[in-house]
Amino acid sequence: MEMEVGFLGLGIMGKAMSMNLIKSGFKVTVWNRTLSKCDELVELGASIGETPAAVVRKCKFTIAMLADPASALSVVFDKNGVLEEIGNGKGYIDMSTVDPETSTKIHEAITSKGGSFLEAPVSGSKQPAEAGQLVILAAGDKALYEEASKAFDVMGKKSFFLGQIGNGARMKLVVNMIMGSMMNAFSEGLVLAEGSGLNPHDLLDVLDLGGIANPMFRGKGPNMLKSNHTPAFPLKHQQKDMRLALALGDQNALSMPVAAAANEAFKKARSMGLGDLDFSAVYEVVKMHKD
């Protein structure tokens, strides 16, 4: 039996995700602010909804994958938005990366109209999205999570149900905080290797054979040594996530001195004009010296 799914937002991520749904046999109705972006999906068999409201009217549950909190709010609250048609028996799943406040606001609006809501931010970018290898961090309505599990199986290699609304966003913050501290630890190690007469490429090889080998060191290390910081995840966003993670800790009186030190290094990188580069550019701040 085919499932009818709505999909709002056909950016790089949304396009890849909705394609995977179509290819796996879901009946998908798509909408995008620039409607022409829907064409490629229509060729593969998608229907078009003229507005977010129209999509929701038609489908039992609707997935959104939008660029930022402002778009995520707009699609729900604006004229012809999700809110006009959501209600009993209908589900809305926001897979955009937004802050807990935005998520909570959408959650309250949807549920006050009788709809069910799931936040489900993902870990992974373009390539895992295309390969159906995302990691999905869902939180909110458990029944909707189960209803959507077949779709999640198609889009991701693994999905988690993390409990109450906000927990998806929180989990991403925790992961990104660890990642940011690790990037600093890695940068310091590379600079120490270079500064004390070792070949930093040897360090990369040694690291990759040991207990702390990981894809990030492997993937970014060689580029960092060439000062190539083409942005995959911009430093200013990484620093924002460190700040939010530290604020989350502050609310709970948790002292996290290593994350705090890493955060200050990212801030220094911002002040040196590196905010739009990849977060690996913190390496340049660690390395900075007078010749």
Add this chain to the structure above:
Amino acid sequence: MEMEVGFLGLGIMGKAMSMNLIKSGFKVTVWNRTLSKCDELVELGASIGETPAAVVRKCKFTIAMLADPASALSVVFDKNGVLEEIGNGKGYIDMSTVDPETSTKIHEAITSKGGSFLEAPVSGSKQPAEAGQLVILAAGDKALYEEASKAFDVMGKKSFFLGQIGNGARMKLVVNMIMGSMMNAFSEGLVLAEGSGLNPHDLLDVLDLGGIANPMFRGKGPNMLKSNHTPAFPLKHQQKDMRLALALGDQNALSMPVAAAANEAFKKARSMGLGDLDFSAVYEVVKMHKD
């Protein structure tokens, strides 16, 4: 053609390494302070040398794997030690983990007698030693490194030649510094997850599916959550390596604020009496709060 190799020190590591040499067809002459420990090797085909000097007299090159700097020095400098028989055409390879000063001292003594010397500390403990999967960080005499490469291939999955004496020890410090900062980052993340209402086991699962997945998080995480810190690498040794790595950076005016913050956390752990536990016990300091 069989190669004649000497092997000094049959502790957990040395025994596993020399066994692998014998099984691969090397003709091995072993010595251990407690000679009875040689029996098992003799059954497999090893010869016994009565003293370090006797082993060196017989073999073209001799490997040592000793417990600490004191033993490493004693085997070379004491009566019937390596120094009495080393000379032109003979090589000595110290695979023990020692500080650069000890290594330099041995290096100078060996080479002043005409012998060639290689320091070759390893990354990996008992299990990789048994499996011939060590990572070997060699530095010193390049020709001896090449002569020993067949033996290294048997004992390790990969060996590196890192240049001048001291670089093997330095590489270990850099790796351990990164590892120590990562352990703090990981601990802070686990505590933040718990403290903000997430299931830390979910965090372990999410981490293991993403770009910073690594064997250390995977192996130690579940034990840490049970406050099981059975020592694989004692915290006091990790903190000593952080201190030495920071001192190495200080010599070169390298600022490493994240490693410095991690070092202070390890010191706090020492002051709380956790120095003999695994270095993962820094988690207890991060988590510490009044109920």
Add this chain to the structure above:
Amino acid sequence: MEMEVGFLGLGIMGKAMSMNLIKSGFKVTVWNRTLSKCDELVELGASIGETPAAVVRKCKFTIAMLADPASALSVVFDKNGVLEEIGNGKGYIDMSTVDPETSTKIHEAITSKGGSFLEAPVSGSKQPAEAGQLVILAAGDKALYEEASKAFDVMGKKSFFLGQIGNGARMKLVVNMIMGSMMNAFSEGLVLAEGSGLNPHDLLDVLDLGGIANPMFRGKGPNMLKSNHTPAFPLKHQQKDMRLALALGDQNALSMPVAAAANEAFKKARSMGLGDLDFSAVYEVVKMHKD
């Protein structure tokens, strides 16, 4: 010529400040939520206003000294509040310690009615208030600042005009951030002295004779060594100010690693249940060890 001044709020600070005004010849009209608190002032010659609005109606400018942002807002916006009578030719001076947002809100309301506004938080507590030795950090309407300068001269030893609204609050944050880092530096020094066999009382004496001698070390040091942390400025408020100062820096991409480390130490102190003690209680966290 006598000046007519309104005064809202007769807590510890407000009472001392308004008394000094009366004693210096100002004609003062007072109001307090609990009106009986006005009696003592009336005996000295004050008039009573029944409501904040009544005070403003009568006086050319009115000073407020309230306990917290909530009271500061209530006195302005509630029924019979300042806003009902403020207007052209009348000034309002809020000397309470509030956040920049609260200050901005009051500023906008007052000026939209044609009144002039000054925020003027003070540095100094009960004793300097009684002695007329406060330090006044004013910002906002320059003309009102000059009009009020005679009153400021009576209440304080020095007043500053710091420019646009918010700058008074910001100056307090900067000062408190430095103070918080200094308290950590001081605590670490005391603990290092004790831990390395010195008499920490000797350290207090040596410090007080040198280039970094200051009233805070002199006043708090002996109590800290007795673990006496009777709250003058509660640790949780100090930590809040560190957090806000760091956030102010974050907005401007300013990296402040020492303040960040100090902030994490204060957070640890909060997590150990010390938030209601004086901020000197961070000393207990630095000192904490297993016997």
Add this chain to the structure above:
Amino acid sequence: MEMEVGFLGLGIMGKAMSMNLIKSGFKVTVWNRTLSKCDELVELGASIGETPAAVVRKCKFTIAMLADPASALSVVFDKNGVLEEIGNGKGYIDMSTVDPETSTKIHEAITSKGGSFLEAPVSGSKQPAEAGQLVILAAGDKALYEEASKAFDVMGKKSFFLGQIGNGARMKLVVNMIMGSMMNAFSEGLVLAEGSGLNPHDLLDVLDLGGIANPMFRGKGPNMLKSNHTPAFPLKHQQKDMRLALALGDQNALSMPVAAAANEAFKKARSMGLGDLDFSAVYEVVKMHKD
């Protein structure tokens, strides 16, 4: 009754200190490596000793004020040095700033010959030396301390007896560690003030009126804002003292995260080529940003 005192070393400090002794009626015999530097003292009434040994032979106790550990050792151990004439009933007081190891070495040599020894480093530079306003941090032989107390009263405003040898040096390290952290706290505050729209000169004025007012902020602040870092205490020496203080803490498992963060900032300043400027130059590192 006149006291006979020897004085070795007539640099800026030693000259000022020995002059004060002469002016107060001490009979002083001076020696300096460049003997011509003695002339001015001779005019005031000093005698000359041809060698350190000659001075010690003549005087009951001898004070040394030398430039560095190397000079302090040389004066004692070289030919015609202190050691040749020291013995029972004679005292030697080294007021140079040296590390605990140097001090201990001198201590052992002097006492093994039967002499008594006091280390007595000072806090304060040229101007306090001239004014007899030094702070003297003595440790070692208590009887010699008492014997020398009249001389200390002349040279200093206050002297401390701190117990066993090494404690004088340790006290200086603790004081300098606090001072280094404070300098960072101060720099961060100045930069935060500037970066958030405040006048940093106002900050200097506000600080100087409050509880953390201190001579260092007052004296260095205005120069720092002009980026004038003429060296009074070179940054590289300050950083060395932070490193030694942290090492002292490490020996005792004391965690000092704020000092560690300050130390890393000083290292960064060294790496930016600021090591020979005053330690206030760490301000330039905090301020550093891309325009």
